[in-house]
Amino acid sequence: MKIDPKQPIGVFDSGIGGLTVVRALMERLPFENIVYFGDTARVPYGVKSVETIAHYTTQIAEFLLEKQVKVLIIACNTMAAVAAQVVRDLSPVPVLDVIEAGAIAAVEATRTRQIGVIGTPTTVNSNAYARAIQVMASDARIYSQACPLFVPLVEEGWLDHEVTRLTAQEYLKPVLAEHIDTLVLGCTHYPLLKPLLQNVMGKDVKLVDSAEAMAARTAALLAEQGLTNTDPTLPRYEFYVTDVPVKFQTIGERFLGRSLNHVHVVKW
Amino acid sequence: MKIDPKQPIGVFDSGIGGLTVVRALMERLPFENIVYFGDTARVPYGVKSVETIAHYTTQIAEFLLEKQVKVLIIACNTMAAVAAQVVRDLSPVPVLDVIEAGAIAAVEATRTRQIGVIGTPTTVNSNAYARAIQVMASDARIYSQACPLFVPLVEEGWLDHEVTRLTAQEYLKPVLAEHIDTLVLGCTHYPLLKPLLQNVMGKDVKLVDSAEAMAARTAALLAEQGLTNTDPTLPRYEFYVTDVPVKFQTIGERFLGRSLNHVHVVKW
Numbered sequence: 001m002k003i004d005p006k007q008p009i010g011v012f013d014s015g016i017g018g019l020t021v022v023r024a025l026m027e028r029l030p031f032e033n034i035v036y037f038g039d040t041a042r043v044p045y046g047v048k049s050v051e052t053i054a055h056y057t058t059q060i061a062e063f064l065l066e067k068q069v070k071v072l073i074i075a076c077n078t079m080a081a082v083a084a085q086v087v088r089d090l091s092p093v094p095v096l097d098v099i100e101a102g103a104i105a106a107v108e109a110t111r112t113r114q115i116g117v118i119g120t121p122t123t124v125n126s127n128a129y130a131r132a133i134q135v136m137a138s139d140a141r142i143y144s145q146a147c148p149l150f151v152p153l154v155e156e157g158w159l160d161h162e163v164t165r166l167t168a169q170e171y172l173k174p175v176l177a178e179h180i181d182t183l184v185l186g187c188t189h190y191p192l193l194k195p196l197l198q199n200v201m202g203k204d205v206k207l208v209d210s211a212e213a214m215a216a217r218t219a220a221l222l223a224e225q226g227l228t229n230t231d232p233t234l235p236r237y238e239f240y241v242t243d244v245p246v247k248f249q250t251i252g253e254r255f256l257g258r259s260l261n262h263v264h265v266v267k268w
Numbered sequence: 269m270k271i272d273p274k275q276p277i278g279v280f281d282s283g284i285g286g287l288t289v290v291r292a293l294m295e296r297l298p299f300e301n302i303v304y305f306g307d308t309a310r311v312p313y314g315v316k317s318v319e320t321i322a323h324y325t326t327q328i329a330e331f332l333l334e335k336q337v338k339v340l341i342i343a344c345n346t347m348a349a350v351a352a353q354v355v356r357d358l359s360p361v362p363v364l365d366v367i368e369a370g371a372i373a374a375v376e377a378t379r380t381r382q383i384g385v386i387g388t389p390t391t392v393n394s395n396a397y398a399r400a401i402q403v404m405a406s407d408a409r410i411y412s413q414a415c416p417l418f419v420p421l422v423e424e425g426w427l428d429h430e431v432t433r434l435t436a437q438e439y440l441k442p443v444l445a446e447h448i449d450t451l452v453l454g455c456t457h458y459p460l461l462k463p464l465l466q467n468v469m470g471k472d473v474k475l476v477d478s479a480e481a482m483a484a485r486t487a488a489l490l491a492e493q494g495l496t497n498t499d500p501t502l503p504r505y506e507f508y509v510t511d512v513p514v515k516f517q518t519i520g521e522r523f524l525g526r527s528l529n530h531v532h533v534v535k536w
Contacts, residue, residue, distance in 0.1 A: 052309055
């Protein structure tokens with residue numbers, strides 16, 4: 001299959017959190033066309049079973065492949081944790097996932113090889129970050145912690161709120177006790193909590209933002225495979241969602257860091 | 269259509285929160301057979317659009333009607349708020365909903381006619397409690413407040429936690445300022461926060477637990493229509509869910525207040 005560099009990058013997520021990845025891609029690769037799919041009707045995935053997640057993930061990947069994407073980016077940590085192989089098995093184009101990208105960035109960042117990982121319960125239970133990190137650094141020790149309240153706190157917009165600070169202190173206490181030097185933010189919602197988490201963890205701990213890591217990985221892959229779009233015309237950004245929930249626009253724009261247009265609703 | 273009192277009561281919810289209604293029904297009507305449906309794969313509904321909620325609600329009501337239920341109980345406030353009429357239009361058996369039940373209980377409880385209502389954003393935005401209350405008490409003043417973090421806090425099990433207390437204080441501040449004498453807990457998850465909410469509101473405010481209100485309404489309807497099951501053999505309880513998520517058993521049993529058996533998974 002011949003791939004044209006002008007074909008869009010396909011990014012998908014269980015909801016709108018993956019817009020943090022789109023934002024990082026827009027900044028890192030400003031000429032690329034992007035098609036985003038967010039399964040806003042069925043979000044959150046972090047509390048669903050592995051079978052259900054694999055089923056939904058397949059459906060979304062097939063939708064984006066029909067849109068002629070040149071690369072598929074799994075922006076959702078939960079999908080990456082439990083269904084990345086399913087996507088690789090069905091896709092004729094390269095597949096990148098946020099866990100692999102975060103793991104690479106974490107191994108580059110750590111000096112002590114004591115790495116913390118925070119995410120949803122499904123991501124943490126899957127142990128996918130530990131596996132991805134140990135493939136590259138078998139001497140690394142990984143300490144992970146599920147933080148189920150962070151997603152609703154971000155969606156409530158309490159990014160710098162006493163309640164969020166107390167919640168973070170409680171969740172991160174066991175991770176802090178392990179004297180890690182690097183903390184992977186293993187959920188697309190968490191980059192919005194970066195200042196607060198940096199404050200709770202202390203300035204000596206490096207935070208790995210998986211959205212930025214993903215954009216770096218994508219840039220490297222496109223360059224390697226000669227797929228970088230160099231056409232300087234204004235890129236097209238298209239957003240597909242399965243529902244337009246209450247406060248969608250407000251929350252979406254908070255994640256994307258700019259206005260959110262060209263939103264299409266897909267009814268499944 | 270001839271209804272047999274031995275036919276089960278059908279209860280449905282967007283997830284497992286409706287088990288607080290099942291618990292109240294078990295205690296109030298210990299001879300009744302109950303079939304529960306929880307849409308655990310697509311929960312939460314509180315942040316979805318009205319069209320999507322109506323579509324899912326129809327699908328669930330039809331499923332329970334095939335199970336030969338004698339009455340349909342909409343245990344989910346969000347579904348009751350935006351799709352109760354859809355269910356009444358399609359059902360050949362009586363339909364009760366948690367908002368009507370809560371409104372009746374609130375009007376009975378208030379003396380000052382200053383009533384507070386808390387719920388999910390969709391429930392509050394729908395204004396359904398205000399309408400249901402004013403049909404019965406046109407002089408009542410209703411003050412409502414969305415509390416989106418309460419559901420995840422309950423599911424995290426932080427029922428008596430400093431974070432939950434601070435969150436409640438912040439959400440309830442405007443409601444407290446209105447000097448209400450009655451507060452409707454307009455979400456099936458909230459009964460688990462009753463002690464904490466009573467503490468934040470002060471002992472003079474009456475809390476209306478919509479699960480208990482629903483059980484009282486159901487008992488009254490069955491008696492009125494001669495549909496009460498008097499067969500003293502052990503009742504059957506069946507639970508249908510669309511997914512078995514992480515911690516389903518733990519959370520389910522916390523809501524139900526006892527062990528949760530006979531769980532069947534429906535794949536849609």
